[in-house]
Amino acid sequence: xxxxxxxxxxxxxxxxxxxxxxxxxxxxxxxxxxxxxxxxxxxxxxxxxxxxxxxxxxxxxxxxxxxxxxxxxxxxxxxxxxxxxxxxxxxxxxxxxxxxxxxxxxxxxxxxxxxxxxxxxxxxxxxxxxxxxxxxxxxxxxxxxxxxxxxxxxxxxxxxxxxxxxxxxxxxxxxxxxxxxxxxxxxxxxxxxxxxxxxxxxxxxxxxxxxxxxxxxxxxxxxxxxxxxxxxxxxxxxxxxxxxxxxxxxxxxxxxxxxxxxxxxxxxxxxxxxxxxxxxxxxxxxxxxxxxxxxxxxxxxxx
Amino acid sequence: xxxxxxxxxxxxxxxxxxxxxxxxxxxxxxxxxxxxxxxxxxxxxxxxxxxxxxxxxxxxxxxxxxxxxxxxxxxxxxxxxxxxxxxxxxxxxxxxxxxxxxxxxxxxxxxxxxxxxxxxxxxxxxxxxxxxxxxxxxxxxxxxxxxxxxxxxxxxxxxxxxxxxxxxxxxxxxxxxxxxxxxxxxxxxxxxxxxxxxxxxxxxxxxxxxxxxxxxxxxxxxxxxxxxxxxxxxxxxxxxxxxxxxxxxxxxxxxxxxxxxxxxxxxxxxxxxxxxxxxxxxxxxxxxxxxxxxxxxxxxxxx
Numbered sequence: 178x179x180x181x182x183x184x185x186x187x188x189x190x191x192x193x194x195x196x197x198x199x200x201x202x203x204x205x206x207x208x209x210x211x212x213x214x215x216x217x218x219x220x221x222x223x224x225x226x227x228x229x230x231x232x233x234x235x236x237x238x239x240x241x242x243x244x245x246x247x248x249x250x251x252x253x254x255x256x257x258x259x260x261x262x263x264x265x266x267x268x269x270x271x272x273x274x275x276x277x278x279x280x281x282x283x284x285x286x287x288x289x290x291x292x293x294x295x296x297x298x299x300x301x302x303x304x305x306x307x308x309x310x311x312x313x314x315x316x317x318x319x320x321x322x323x324x325x326x327x328x329x330x331x332x333x334x335x336x337x338x339x340x341x342x343x344x345x346x347x348x349x350x351x352x353x354x355x356x357x358x359x360x361x362x363x364x365x366x367x368x369x370x371x372x373x374x375x376x377x378x379x380x381x382x383x384x385x386x387x388x389x390x391x392x393x394x395x396x397x398x399x400x401x402x403x404x405x406x407x408x409x410x411x412x413x414x415x416x417x418x419x420x421x422x423x424x425x426x427x428x429x430x431x432x433x434x435x436x437x438x439x440x441x442x443x444x445x446x447x448x449x450x451x452x453x454x455x456x457x458x459x460x461x462x463x464x465x466x467x468x469x470x471x472x473x474x475x476x477x478x479x480x
Numbered sequence: 481x482x483x484x485x486x487x488x489x490x491x492x493x494x495x496x497x498x499x500x501x502x503x504x505x506x507x508x509x510x511x512x513x514x515x516x517x518x519x520x521x522x523x524x525x526x527x528x529x530x531x532x533x534x535x536x537x538x539x540x541x542x543x544x545x546x547x548x549x550x551x552x553x554x555x556x557x558x559x560x561x562x563x564x565x566x567x568x569x570x571x572x573x574x575x576x577x578x579x580x581x582x583x584x585x586x587x588x589x590x591x592x593x594x595x596x597x598x599x600x601x602x603x604x605x606x607x608x609x610x611x612x613x614x615x616x617x618x619x620x621x622x623x624x625x626x627x628x629x630x631x632x633x634x635x636x637x638x639x640x641x642x643x644x645x646x647x648x649x650x651x652x653x654x655x656x657x658x659x660x661x662x663x664x665x666x667x668x669x670x671x672x673x674x675x676x677x678x679x680x681x682x683x684x685x686x687x688x689x690x691x692x693x694x695x696x697x698x699x700x701x702x703x704x705x706x707x708x709x710x711x712x713x714x715x716x717x718x719x720x721x722x723x724x725x726x727x728x729x730x731x732x733x734x735x736x737x738x739x740x741x742x743x744x745x746x747x748x749x750x751x752x753x754x755x756x757x758x759x760x761x762x763x764x765x766x767x768x769x770x771x772x773x774x775x776x777x778x779x780x781x782x783x
């Protein structure tokens with residue numbers, strides 16, 4: 178437990194679930210604030226239909242305006258081949274795809290079966306290998322599906338086994354609706370790390386049921402060191418009214434730093450990014466730890 | 481991990497930190513709502529100077545008006561011998577005392593040294609044995625002290641070793657300012673459970689730094705099964721402006737129930753108690769999971 182690679186997905190998974198739609202300039206300012214805190218990986222947007230997800234319109238322009246030489250790994254979500262081509266043409270170096278652990282979510286999200294979504298991912302893996310583009314895939318509903326109920330861990334194990342050697346950079350267990358509990362997380366991540374090591378496996382938690390931080394700890398115990406979070410806890414879930422979003426980046430990073438796990442992230446700058454996220458979206462979900470962290474950091478600076 | 485004994489400390493640790501002071505009637509209504517949810521242990525108040533802690537004035541009257549035959553274990557905090565006598569005379573069957581793992585907190589809280597506070601507890605243990613009253617002791621600043629910094633786990637181990645066979649019912653590791661992280665919690669609780677078993681050891685966490693639920697999980701992994709929490713997350717900390725209070729009872733109980741640990745507590749009734757806590761205090765700290773839990777429970781009832 179001495180290092181963690183952290184991806185902030187707020188500019189994508191967070192903003193797409195906020196009522197207020199940000200301009201490309203506003204989205205870029207948020208991304209810059211997160212990068213300035215030392216976050217090495219940021220999911221900046223998605224190449225989806227602007228009619229379906231208006232908050233993600235202009236992601237091509239946004240990608241073109243990202244700094245090219247700051248050492249930050251910027252990625253974008255793509256739902257299909259068309260999205261892949263748009264992302265590639267915009268200059269994206271890492272594309273994020275979605276695999277499905279439940280038929281219900283695969284149908285609802287992309288109108289495909291699990292097998293069809295896997296074939297689409299394989300096709301894009303082939304193209305990406307030719308184009309020199311990295312592919313990361315989230316496994317949606319890895320713990321629970323809002324349509325099909327609890328997910329059989331065997332389904333997730335099989336998906337990981339099918340894709341771990343496919344040339345994919347990382348497979349991310351996504352607790353899409355924030356339903357996982359730390360016992361489940363510990364059991365599944367332990368099995369997967371024992372079978373495949375931790376270098377290619379990540380975890381993505383939501384804080385809907387207050388277990389996001391506990392789930393990060395449980396996965397960390399299994400050896401997982403790739404985690405997603407969202408600045409300011411931006412997000413929400415269309416299937417759970419009133420639910421909070423992704424686990425807040427500042428909550429995760431603060432816990433890791435306090436446990437002596439080095440993240441390379443400056444908490445003070447991360448809090449400023451969180452404040453910006455709140456100001457821009459106006460919904461202020463906020464990390465749970467912020468109320469304490471702000472005054473504490475101010476006091477540290479006085480000393 | 482098949483049972484948990486849960487103590488709601490909201491009517492004491494929660495209310496004493498709220499700006500609004502409740503009447504004895506209001507406090508009794510909150511206690512009744514928590515008891516109605518199936519919580520078996522409730523800390524109902526403290527016998528301290530009403531000048532020092534106005535929110536706890538009238539605890540003698542409150543205790544006299546508690547139902548005597550509902551099977552719920554009601555306890556009250558006492559700071560010293562005078563408090564003990566008031567509690568005994570009011571009919572309290574379990575008194576909670578405080579031991580200290582840091583000199584700074586012992587001085588600030590009761591103007592005693594660690595050793596003097598231990599002697600006061602021993603004196604009261606003798607009286608309580610004669611009077612047939614149970615004693616529970618919290619070990620304050622068991623992980624960190626706002627005055628002295630991080631606590632040496634060896635100090636806590638020694639306190640536990642000195643008191644485990646003293647006739648005390650339970651020793652509760654109290655993360656007084658919500659500074660513990662799950663790695664620390666796991667390490668200390670594992671050592672203590674290995675040395676003494678778990679029957680007499682409890683944990684009391686605050687959610688100041690968003691790690692309250694993760695700390696419960698870490699302690700549970702070590703075999704701890706006595707936990708404190710506060711209805712609606714009532715509380716706060718005088719040493720951390722803006723900080724949240726005790727870990728919310730509904731967040732803890734929801735996690736436990738979702739992991740298959742039986743608590744005997746009705747989540748629906750617990751949420752109603754949480755709503756009452758918010759309404760009475762007007763500060764609505766609220767459990768993190770409430771936003772999700774309410775709609776979910778409503779949906780379950782429709783099915």
